[in-house]
Amino acid sequence: MQKIEQLCRRFLWNGNNECSKKALITWDKICLPKSAGGLNIVDIYTWNKAAILKHLWNLCKKKDRLWVQWYLEEAGVTTDEFLKGEKYAIKTVYNKMRDKHPKVQWRKLICNNQGCPKWLFILYLTLHDRLYTKMRLKKWNTGYDTTCALCDSEEEDIQHLLFKCPNTSQVWQKILDWQGIQRQTMGWKEEVEWAGKNASGNSA
Numbered sequence: 023m024q025k026i027e028q029l030c031r032r033f034l035w036n037g038n039n040e041c042s043k044k045a046l047i048t049w050d051k052i053c054l055p056k057s058a059g060g061l062n063i064v065d066i067y068t069w070n071k072a073a074i075l076k077h078l079w080n081l082c083k084k085k086d087r088l089w090v091q092w093y094l095e096e097a098g099v100t101t102d103e104f105l106k107g108e109k110y111a112i113k114t115v116y117n118k119m120r121d122k123h124p125k126v127q128w129r130k131l132i133c134n135n136q137g138c139p140k141w142l143f144i145l146y147l148t149l150h151d152r153l154y155t156k157m158r159l160k161k162w163n164t165g166y167d168t169t170c171a172l173c174d175s176e177e178e179d180i181q182h183l184l185f186k187c188p189n190t191s192q193v194w195q196k197i198l199d200w201q202g203i204q205r206q207t208m209g210w211k212e213e214v215e216w217a218g219k220n221a222s223g224n225s226a
C-alpha cells in the first residue's frame with residue numbers, strides 16, 4: 023500500500039514515477055473531500071480497512087462472535103449501524119470511517135466546476151497559497167529575480183499576478199464587463215470571497 027500511495031503522490035506532483043519535486047500540499051489534505059479543501063483522492067489505508075470489513079460483514083451476521091465486535095469497535099463502527107443494511111457498500115463505510123472535516127468557504131470554486139482539470143489544479147494550489155509564483159520560488163533561491171514578467175515593475179506574488187498587475191487587472195475587468203457584472207476588479211482574497219458567495223451549483 024505504501025508503494026501504491028507513493029506512485030499516486032509522484033504522479034500527482036511530477037506526472038511520472040520519479041522522485042524530484044517537493045509535494046506542495048500534504049497527502050492527508052489531498053485525500054480530504056473537495057468541500058473540505060482536498061481533491062477527494064482515495065485514502066487507501068482507510069479504504070483497505072473498509073474492504074476488510076466487507077469480509078467481516080458476511081461473518082458479522084453472526085454478531086455473537088466477540089472478536090468480530092472487537093474489530094468493529096476498533097474501526098469505529100457500531101454493530102447495529104454495521105448490520106442495518108442488507109448490502110455492504112465499501113464506499114459508504116469508507117465515508118463513515120473518514121474523520122469529519124470543516125468545509126472550506128471556497129468549496130464552490132472547486133466542487134462541480136466544469137473547468138479544464140489543469141486550470142482547476144492551478145486554482146486549487148492558489149487557494150492553498152501554494153502556487154509557484156516568483157515570490158514563492160525565492161524561498162528556495164534567495165537570489166531569484168521576483169519582478170513580474172508582465173509589467174516589469176512589481177514583485178510577482180499571487181495577489182499581484184492574478185489581480186493587481188495592470189495587465190491581468192485589465193483582463194479581469196473585461197471578463198466582468200462581458201458578464202454584465204458592474205464592479206471593479208478587487209484583490210485575490212476579496213475575489214475568492216465574492217466567487218464563493220456567487221458561484222452556482224451545489225455547495226457539496
Ligand SMILES: [Zn+2]
Nearest residue numbers: 170172173187
Ligand atoms: Zn505585473
